Amino acid sequence: MGCIKSGIMGQIVGDALGLPVQFISRDERDLDPVTDMRGYGAFDMPPGSWSDDSSLILATMDGLSESLKMANHEENLRLHESIDYEMIMKNFSAWLNEGEFTPYGYAYDIGGATMDGIGRYDNGCEAILSGGIGERDNGNGSLMRILPIAFYIYYLSQRYLFDDVEKMGAAHDLSSLTHRHKRSQIACGIYVRIALEFIENHEKELNLTLEELIENGIRKSKEYYQNLNSFKGELHHFDRVFSLNIQNLSRDEIKSGGYCISSLEASIWCLLNNANYKDTVLAAVNLGYDTDTTACIVGGLGGIYYGLEDIPSDWIEELAKLDYIYDIVNEFDNEISEIID
Numbered sequence: 001m002g003c004i005k006s007g008i009m010g011q012i013v014g015d016a017l018g019l020p021v022q023f024i025s026r027d028e029r030d031l032d033p034v035t036d037m038r039g040y041g042a043f044d045m046p047p048g049s050w051s052d053d054s055s056l057i058l059a060t061m062d063g064l065s066e067s068l069k070m071a072n073h074e075e076n077l078r079l080h081e082s083i084d085y086e087m088i089m090k091n092f093s094a095w096l097n098e099g100e101f102t103p104y105g106y107a108y109d110i111g112g113a114t115m116d117g118i119g120r121y122d123n124g125c126e127a128i129l130s131g132g133i134g135e136r137d138n139g140n141g142s143l144m145r146i147l148p149i150a151f152y153i154y155y156l157s158q159r160y161l162f163d164d165v166e167k168m169g170a171a172h173d174l175s176s177l178t179h180r181h182k183r184s185q186i187a188c189g190i191y192v193r194i195a196l197e198f199i200e201n202h203e204k205e206l207n208l209t210l211e212e213l214i215e216n217g218i219r220k221s222k223e224y225y226q227n228l229n230s231f232k233g234e235l236h237h238f239d240r241v242f243s244l245n246i247q248n249l250s251r252d253e254i255k256s257g258g259y260c261i262s263s264l265e266a267s268i269w270c271l272l273n274n275a276n277y278k279d280t281v282l283a284a285v286n287l288g289y290d291t292d293t294t295a296c297i298v299g300g301l302g303g304i305y306y307g308l309e310d311i312p313s314d315w316i317e318e319l320a321k322l323d324y325i326y327d328i329v330n331e332f333d334n335e336i337s338e339i340i341d
């Protein structure tokens with residue numbers, strides 16, 4: 001499953017590149033653009049440190065691996081029944097409360113909605129009902145950790161038949177652990193739909209362009225949501241995404257704060273205006289503000305598209321606890337291979 005590793009490493013490298021300059025404005029970035037792995041800054045961490053984004057991605061993959069071990073591998077495996085959301089949320093709680101899935105044994109850079117969702121779970125709430133449903137609960141905290149489900153859906157679809165309701169429902173449910181508002185769910189759904197196109201392009205060597213892949217993913221997700229009454233009221237927030245014109249917007253029109261729509265738009269804009277992994281993630285970091293998360297979100301798709309060999313190897317080797325990251329990625333990869341081989 002070649003592109004699991006390239007996608008996940010693309011995300012973690014993006015997170016680590018952005019972390020030291022998180023919260024800092026675009027104007028300041030323009031005066032001092034990031035061109036290489038830095039350290040210290042926002043959380044005073046050494047170079048190669050990764051944050052909540054990567055921790056929750058690793059926690060998700062570990063939970064999905066456990067789910068696959070427990071799943072009944074019969075002929076009629078249903079997607080939603082195969083995923084143990086309680087297991088994933090237990091991992092999120094272990095991250096926040098016990099420092100599991102972190103570089104240095106404690107959690108840092110914790111988003112508000114994520115903390116609230118885990119708090120509800122710790123107080124007895126069912127995992128998929130733990131996320132906030134307020135309009136202000138639409139940060140990018142679920143979008144940044146959603147990519148593993150795209151791999152899970154794509155590869156299990158090689159053996160089992162899942163319809164779009166199941167596929168998009170899995171993205172929505174995984175978002176809902178911390179972000180249950182429909183806007184966050186749709187942002188995750190669109191991103192996963194695009195990621196599925198990227199993964200297929202890699203696996204089937206289709207050699208489609210970034211424009212074609214992103215357009216296909218957006219078009220399919222638009223068709224999906226337009227037919228669902230329960231999501232209709234939220235769709236106008238995605239007008240710029242659905243218009244397929246993000247690439248042509250000026251940099252000033254692209255926001256890079258912590259709002260899920262901004263991060264989705266920024267990641268599409270960075271991908272379509274750059275031609276390799278390095279330039280794509282650096283463009284995301286140099287938008288300023290929520291630098292680690294924007295670069296993490298764009299880095300996942302960039303990693304899948306350009307491949308592991310296009311991610312600078314010195315950036316990968318600089319990552320904290322690299323062997324630990326590889327162990328979790330490899331286990332996820334192996335559990336998927338066991339099912340579909």
Ligand SMILES: [Mg+2]
Binds near residue numbers: 051052053109292293
């Ligand atoms: Mg972070």
